[in-house]
Amino acid sequence: MGDRPTGSKLVQPALYRIxxxxxxxxxxxxxxxxxxxxxxxxxxxxTDECKQMRQELARWHAPELRAAxxxxxxxxxxxxxxxxxxxxxxxxxxxxxxxRVEEALRVLEEYGKIYTPEMGMACKQMRYRVYTLExxxxxxxxxxxxxxxxxxLVTSPTENLFATVEAALQxxxxxxxxxxxxxxxxxxxxxxxxxxxxxxxxNALFIVNDRVDLALAxxxxxxxxxxxxxxxxxxxxxxxxxxxxxxSTTNPDEMRQAIQEGADYIxxxxxYETPTKAGKAAAGLEYVRxxxxxxxxxxxxxxxVDTNNIHDxxxxxxxxxxxxxxxxxxxxxxxxxxxxxxxxxxxxxxxAYEERIAKPHx
Ligand SMILES: Cc1ncc(COP(=O)(O)OP(=O)(O)O)c(N)n1
Ligand SMILES: Cc1nc(C(=O)O)sc1CCOP(=O)(O)O
Ligand SMILES: [Mg+2]
Numbered sequence: 370m371g372d373r374p375t376g377s378k379l380v381q382p383a384l385y386r387i388x389x390x391x392x393x394x395x396x397x398x399x400x401x402x403x404x405x406x407x408x409x410x411x412x413x414x415x416t417d418e419c420k421q422m423r424q425e426l427a428r429w430h431a432p433e434l435r436a437a438x439x440x441x442x443x444x445x446x447x448x449x450x451x452x453x454x455x456x457x458x459x460x461x462x463x464x465x466x467x468x469r470v471e472e473a474l475r476v477l478e479e480y481g482k483i484y485t486p487e488m489g490m491a492c493k494q495m496r497y498r499v500y501t502l503e504x505x506x507x508x509x510x511x512x513x514x515x516x517x518x519x520x521x522l523v524t525s526p527t528e529n530l531f532a533t534v535e536a537a538l539q540x541x542x543x544x545x546x547x548x549x550x551x552x553x554x555x556x557x558x559x560x561x562x563x564x565x566x567x568x569x570x571x572n573a574l575f576i577v578n579d580r581v582d583l584a585l586a587x588x589x590x591x592x593x594x595x596x597x598x599x600x601x602x603x604x605x606x607x608x609x610x611x612x613x614x615x616x617s618t619t620n621p622d623e624m625r626q627a628i629q630e631g632a633d634y635i636x637x638x639x640x641y642e643t644p645t646k647a648g649k650a651a652a653g654l655e656y657v658r659x660x661x662x663x664x665x666x667x668x669x670x671x672x673x674v675d676t677n678n679i680h681d682x683x684x685x686x687x688x689x690x691x692x693x694x695x696x697x698x699x700x701x702x703x704x705x706x707x708x709x710x711x712x713x714x715x716x717x718x719x720x721a722y723e724e725r726i727a728k729p730h731x
Contacts, residue, residue: 385437387480388488391473392430395495398470399423402463402502409459418502422495429481429488458569460507461588467503471496507611511590514574515613515634518544519713520706521669521691523578524564525645525698526552531563533702538571540706546593546615548578548693561587576615581607591615591633596623601630617671619652621659628666635664636691639672640682645693646672654685661686676708683716 403419406412474496482489522537523546524530534545545568547561561577565587568575576591577584581604584592591613592604604614616627617636627635637660642651651672660668670682671691682690690709699705 382437382439384480384483385434386439388477388484389430389434389438391476391480392426392434395470395473395477396423396426396430398466398473399426401466402470402506405459405463406506415502415505418498422498425491425495429477429491458588460510463506467499467506470499471503474499511574511611511613512633514543514572515667518574518667519689519717520544520709521546521671521689522696522706523548523671523691523693525549525693527697530560531567533697533699534564535567535571536702537696537706538567538573540703541710542706543571543573544576545573546576546578546691547589548593550579554583557583558586561589565589574613576613584608584612593617593636601627601632605631619649620656621663624660624664624668628664632666634667634669635660636671637664637668637687638670638691640670641673641678643673643694654681657682657685657687676705679709679712683712688713688717688720 399419399422403416403423406415406419474492477492478489478496481492520542521544522534522542524534526549527533538545545564547557547564549557549560552560557580561583565575574590575587576593577587577589578593579595579598581592581599583589585607589612592608593615594601594604595617596619601614601616608614613633614631615634615636616623616630616632617638618624618627619638624635624637637652637656639646639649639651640654640657642649649672657670660670667689668687669689669691670687674682674690674692675695679690690713692709695709696702696705
């Protein structure tokens, strides 16, 4: 590779070892992601993208770099973090490994510039390709599941918390919010952790009410924030780009602002007064009709919704509802969940049909 501006004889072996270690790290991470693209997603384009990047990295891995390796003398091989030993989901495996690839590429970009400018440039371009790969793999999963979810269970404290949530999941529920306004933090943490696991077992989204710190601590899919809770922009900074943020809204101004600030979904309510949120005046069906015309993100009607009034709510334009008591206090949560889902599905089918009649050529 000719003369390099490496300064001294001491610098070159270190530089080569850095490049050698990070080329390995990036390729290993890509291999792990590739396996999921291939066997989990059956995606030829994503598998191919990982493979191409691995091969490009292999071309940069020159014999002189490999020759500089000194595993017994490397103090870094002994250092592990307890979190490296735990993985709770495929998503986490992907997240951790994509992050590892991005970090390794950043190192290769900086140190590679000393080795040869072309290496620095190639690693920079590859890092942007990894960001794109990350978006394809991680963002849509949550967004798509949110799009597909029309019933939202918001929990209330009860002795049967886990059994009730699991019964609802068995009925087809795919979106759960842990809401407990009074428990101690250690109880909230252990409940949220257990619910997170149950939701994962059913491939359902798990959202934490109010608390961004708790959402992060249990690796939740997102957080629900009311008007008095943390600002969306601050939550987004803490949660990163991929987790969901929901916002409660009670009137058109709050809706406009929530959407403008980047809420992934909104609560629309309370449509009826409810003892679950005593003292909050009903926004009524008029606000549901407004949401039908103006909401541009998924919106869930909340507040007093039950099996008796769901048809009025749907008739006002809703296609998604969030409930607490209707499921948490049901004798048969699975059956009630199935009933809600069937009615929500029915209305979507009717609306899709009506739309086709109204615009036959679209
Ligand atoms: C889906 C959904 N919509 C609205 C709320 C209410 O949030 P907030 O106004 O912050 O009130 P609390 O739930 O925190 O008492 C919600 N939790 N979920
Ligand atoms: C938690 C919550 N938020 C509301 C809002 O309008 O922002 S209404 C509500 C409680 C909904 O409970 P139930 O289904 O038992 O009436
Ligand atoms: Mg709140």
